[in-house]
Amino acid sequence: MGWTRFGGGITLAVLACALGTAASAGTRPPGKLWLESRNRAVSRQHSNISEVARKAMPAVVSITTRQDLADVAPGEEPQRGIGSGFIIHPDGYILTSAHVVDGASEVTISIRSANGYVEEFPATVVGEDERTDCALLKVDAPRKLPVLKLASASHVGIADWVVVIGNPFGLAHSVTVGVVSYVGRTDVTPNGRDGDFDYLQMDASINPGNSGGPVLDLHGDVVAVANAVNVSGQGIGFAIPIDIAKTVIPQLKAHGRMRRGWMGISVQDFSPEVAQAFNLNPRGRGVVVTDVVEDGPAARAGLRTGDVILNMDRLSVERAHTLRWQVAARGVGQHIRLHLRRLGRPMTVKVKLEDLPLVEAPPSTLASGGTPGERAAGARSVLEELLSPVPRTPSSRSGGIPKAEDGLAAP
Numbered sequence: 001m002g003w004t005r006f007g008g009g010i011t012l013a014v015l016a017c018a019l020g021t022a023a024s025a026g027t028r029p030p031g032k033l034w035l036e037s038r039n040r041a042v043s044r045q046h047s048n049i050s051e052v053a054r055k056a057m058p059a060v061v062s063i064t065t066r067q068d069l070a071d072v073a074p075g076e077e078p079q080r081g082i083g084s085g086f087i088i089h090p091d092g093y094i095l096t097s098a099h100v101v102d103g104a105s106e107v108t109i110s111i112r113s114a115n116g117y118v119e120e121f122p123a124t125v126v127g128e129d130e131r132t133d134c135a136l137l138k139v140d141a142p143r144k145l146p147v148l149k150l151a152s153a154s155h156v157g158i159a160d161w162v163v164v165i166g167n168p169f170g171l172a173h174s175v176t177v178g179v180v181s182y183v184g185r186t187d188v189t190p191n192g193r194d195g196d197f198d199y200l201q202m203d204a205s206i207n208p209g210n211s212g213g214p215v216l217d218l219h220g221d222v223v224a225v226a227n228a229v230n231v232s233g234q235g236i237g238f239a240i241p242i243d244i245a246k247t248v249i250p251q252l253k254a255h256g257r258m259r260r261g262w263m264g265i266s267v268q269d270f271s272p273e274v275a276q277a278f279n280l281n282p283r284g285r286g287v288v289v290t291d292v293v294e295d296g297p298a299a300r301a302g303l304r305t306g307d308v309i310l311n312m313d314r315l316s317v318e319r320a321h322t323l324r325w326q327v328a329a330r331g332v333g334q335h336i337r338l339h340l341r342r343l344g345r346p347m348t349v350k351v352k353l354e355d356l357p358l359v360e361a362p363p364s365t366l367a368s369g370g371t372p373g374e375r376a377a378g379a380r381s382v383l384e385e386l387l388s389p390v391p392r393t394p395s396s397r398s399g400g401i402p403k404a405e406d407g408l409a410a411p
Helices: 002-025 040-059 242-255 272-277 297-301 320-330 382-386
Strands: 060-067 080-089 093-097 104-112 118-129 134-139 161-166 174-185 199-202 214-216 222-230 237-241 265-269 287-292 308-312 335-342 345-352
Touching: 040 060, 040 080, 040 104, 040 161, 040 214, 080 104, 080 161, 093 222, 093 242, 104 134, 118 242, 134 242, 161 199, 161 222, 199 222, 222 242, 237 242, 265 320, 272 287, 287 297, 297 345, 308 320
Parallel strands: none
Antiparallel strands: 060 080, 060 104, 080 093, 093 134, 104 118, 118 134, 161 174, 161 214, 174 199, 199 237, 214 222, 222 237, 265 287, 287 308, 308 335, 335 345
């Protein structure tokens, strides 16, 4: 009993101290032990979300596509697809996902006017890039159009609120709200597609038709583009950081595609398994060159299999995915300086980047028990089995949305 009473005394003393310290943060109603919050922050936050959605609505568009008749089998009707997008320039430039307009012969944009009625315009596909799943469209409107500002996903953190607006199942201007669950998700590949994905994971609801729609922060600025969802789960959606799209957009406008810088190497994250395969110090860092294309830019610069890349110019290299994207984004004809270690000795190599060949073997993967540079047959991550781009095309035969075979769908 003595210990129980003594422990209780300490608890009450601490509680009293805590209440005394927090007294300035709220008011204590008569007869109550606790301090009553005024709920100002919550009320203000809800007001902000509503304001963000209201102001963004006019710049969010619905996209309808029609399949090319040449691709329609005899006796079947051409398929129609739905998707989302948003206006980024008052002259009618629109950003969306490439898979929304892939294979379409006709693209129609629906915009809500200031008076509340819907206007439709035919759209031209200015350019598209499959690896980042970005597409740039253009409509000719009789007036300047409202736009959304593009921010950066670099300031978005886990548990930050985001607002998603889109056209799920053709329900135009639907708004959902959630939080960011994870940043920098590179271990997912929708429908097994190889690409430059660096996803924001979020629990805001996205569905077929949401692809290409904006993901907004509480300032109303675009931080990502809705792209994929786990159709076998709940609250597991993925969006492409707007920083990636901002790199791609100028090239889509200028060339109709992204002209990627290319070195001609395959790289992997440093790991004990990779270190053992290449007889490297297991405590090292950086990314390991697992394959070098014969007579490619890297080969001509002197890179070899087993080299460990530590820095590109002044940027530290920790992940293979990051290096691939930095090289691609640097562009054709640019020079980069790689700081690496070979057999324990530091070296610097200068490489002139070339245009990515139209057909290139996928980056090598070290198979368990295999040889360096040998891709594991049929190897797929657990997340790859679950994720795919959210389907954008309702099936003309079944009247519904096609089921994603591997679980990850593009909306």
